[in-house]
Amino acid sequence: MELGLFGGFMASALSSAELLTERFVCVVDADHPTPGDELSLDRYCRMRHLVVDVADGIQPDVDVPLQALGRQRIRVVTVPYHSVVPLILAGTDLIATIPASLATLWPSTHRLRLINAPREFRRLPYRMIWHPAYDDDRRHRWLRSAVRAAVRDSRATA
Template sequence: MGAPASDLNLWVVFDQLMRTRQVSRAALALGLSQPAVSNALARLRRQLGDPLFVRTPTGMQPTPRAEAMAPAVREALARLQEAGQAQAAFEPTHSTREFRLGLSDIGEIYFLPPLMQHLAAQAPGIRVSTLRQPSAQMAEALAGGQLDLAIGLLPQLQRGFYKRQLFDQRYVCLMRSGHPLANAPLSAEAFEAAEHLRVLAEGTGHGQVDEALARHGLRRRVRLSVPHFVAVGHLLAGTDLLATVPERLAQALQGPFGLVQLPVPAPLPAAAISLYWHARQHQDPANRWLRATLAARFGAPAGPPA
């Protein structure tokens, strides 16, 4: 239509002047000042080499060129408005979108069963896949769109990403229900004398348990070290090992594996579990819906620390 694409706002002013035929009424409708509308019209006149509107006793009357352009301008603006409304609309009940989540094995155990139950009832066409990214590549995967969201204790994503905390969780000591230490408060001496299963959990903050224990003068006699949490239930159910794990993982494992949890005999700091997403996904309606769904299902109201 002659004007640069960056001057779309000029065509909005043009369309409003065609509707109102008055600078003051156009300014009021657009929430602009009268000088701003006049300046926009002046820019269009220079770009198109035509007066476009001529002041008369009955208002701003369009020139023949303005009259000829008006239908195309109105249609183009309507199409843009429709496109914006389509972007703003996300219907989970009819969507077949696949969401890609960055989750640790703890996240898969804790988040996925209730999330999939919710989706089955509320958004049956939506699919979910999880990707296990090395910590060094997590930021790149979110920025590049390979991941829609990441969930967990991810200190490497503190800068350059949006974050919404879901909950704080304590660490607890987990063991089989028939363990000799299962039926009494766990003392520091008994904790140090027992044999432990240690989960290193590279790329998350969960690997810092030994450092936190050491600050309170406690050491673990580590008999077995594994790089992930997925086998913890099986390993504890068949041994007399103890494991210091996040509380919500313990809750998920207790019933299926016949385990019990006891407080760790030291005030370990709580782990902040959060949602993380990149700026490119911040306004995406589907991503916003999933973030709100996860926050409603798993978020905890603010309260005193545990």
């Protein structure tokens, strides 16, 4: 019996249930000239981006909505891991789009600033995913309810 936990963009061939919603923030060097605490889509698309390669060189939950709007961002650097983002951003004019729960930890150890991502893709859902053959399996339904309860409990104590 297989169950996956997955953040973001998902293939439609699988069954899924949303567990929680994360939000995206943009991370820049503390001295970055971008004013304010929120970016417009136009300003965002004109900036130089550090992109975390989540799937095939892109971040689907950012790049797919941009593409649907006929927009794209200027990719300057692509990295394979979120953990290297704060090290690369320091002292540059680059911007990275990162889940808030991860990015909020960085300003205490790196000279970085957080800015709200554009509204067009600020939401990042995390889901359980499984093969549709298990949709009505009673053991699998129990497993999914146990995962939902665990996530709910962990959010309540966070």
